[in-house]
Amino acid sequence: MSVSDKFGALAEHRFRLLWIGRTTSALGDALMPVTLVFAVLSAGGSAADIGLVIAATMVARTLLLLVGGALADRLPRRLLLGGSDLFLFVVQVAVGVLLLTGHGSVTMLLATAICYGAASAITKPAIAGLVPQTISKARLQQANSLMELSRGAVQVVGPGLAGATAAIASPGAVYLLDAATFLVSAVTLALLPLAPPARRSERTHIFAEIAAGWSEVVRRPWYWVTLCGHAVWNVGSSAFFVLGPVIVARQTGGAANWGLVSACMAVGALIGAAVGMRYRPRRPLITAHLALLATVPQLAALTVPSPTIVIMGAALVGATGVALLNILWDTAVQKLIPEDVLSRVSSYDWLISFTVAPLGYAAAGPLAEAIGEARTLELALAFVVAGVVAVLLVPRVRQLRQSGEGRFYGWPDLDHRAPDEHPSTVAATGEPR
Secondary structure, eight states: OOHHHHTGGGGSHHHHHHHHHHHHHHHHHHHHHHHHHHHHHHTTOOHHHHHHHHHHHHHHHHHHHHHHHHHHHHSOHHHHHHHHHHHHHHHHHHHHHHHHTTOOOHHHHHHHHHHHHHHHHHHHHHHHHHGGGSSOGGGHHHHHHHHHHHHHHHHHHHHHHHHHHHHHTOHHHHHHHHHHHHHHHHHHHHTOOOOOOOOOSOOOOHHHHHHHHHHHHHTOHHHHHHHHHHHHHHHHHHHHHHHHHHHHHHHHTSSHHHHHHHHHHHHHHHHHHHHHHHOOOSSHHHHHHHHHGGGHHHHHHHHSOOOHHHHHHHHHHHHHHHHHHHHHHHHHHHHHSOGGGHHHHHHHHHHHHHHHHHHHHHHHHHHHHHHOHHHHHHHHHHHHHHHHHHHHTSHHHHHOEEOTTSOEESSHHHHTSOTTOOGGGSOOOSSOO
16 A cells, blocks of 8 residues: 555545644643643642642533534534634633733633533534544545544654643743644634535424434444443553553652553554554454453553563553554444434543543552452453453444445445445444344
8 A cells, every 4th residue: 555545535635624633733632731730830739739620621521522412413513613722722822821921820720621621522522523524435444543643643742842841931831832723723624615514404402412312322232332341441441550650660660661651552552543544454343342452461461570561562552452443433433323413422432431431540549459459450351351342242343344445334224325325314223133
């Protein structure tokens, strides 16, 4: 496959604009975790205040995700994302100026975190529905791979850039840099040519649309069972991030080696995205979830004393599998869920991820103190395997096939679809007849 084939999605003008904007915005997002710590401390806050500000973002995002999904199916997604970017541009500029002039406060940063979380609740479901609107169906997996690749790349450079800028200038300067990324994203969205959405025959209350989204989820057993499997996996995999730094630091006499493990995970995510650009498996959902089992070695490497190089290699393999799962899963959902409910259905996926994963993080430490680290990790391994097996037991997951051109088949309602028929015209529901 030539370079032009691998990056062919970028040859399409609409997706190229979206990719540039979202990559720039993702870089801004990657700046904020490190910057937030410096900003809270510079405003006279404590470690408890840092936790409070981070929690505020997560709570706001969790509470508003379903509303964001409903809005993204009701309103033009391009305008919704652009409005969110402009809103955060104004917010981040204001915060940056206040921090630079010495008027920052923990209360201000708390309010900013709420705004950030609310905007995130809108953007995540909207992006899920917007990507397929900007790319040809044959290049959808490639487009998702490029989005995953850029997210992984900015996660490598973002924290270092944020730390250096905050140290040389101030946290306020990083907030202004983040504001600039939102402005770039808003401009690219304004230039994005999209056909106007189809006129909806009736407009219902926002909560009725959220309920309709839930109905779309539950009438697709392959989807909601997979979400439950992902939730179980999330609980198990969280033990690696809680206990991993402690175990690696204790075995090596310092915390620097955990930084090497984290770097390997970043590299693994890039490898997974690169694989997704050129590998189109015949059984996409089976392949995706077998790839998720690549996280087993990284947990297993912690259960017994292992050299850091072994943990690094296991973490790289695990991150590669997770990245490939994300690409294949996103592509499948975008092809199989009708476009007019895609954002609402995707919002339930995000909601489960945001609410269940923190439970795993919170439980891992106390559980390790109660039953020991090794048994906690063994239990985490059981959760990871159980989550994947539960998904693989679903008939439709095993039956779905993909042609070399990227067309899905293997389900009765897919097999009777015309080759050029858009997925929004045929709902993939229920178990096979």
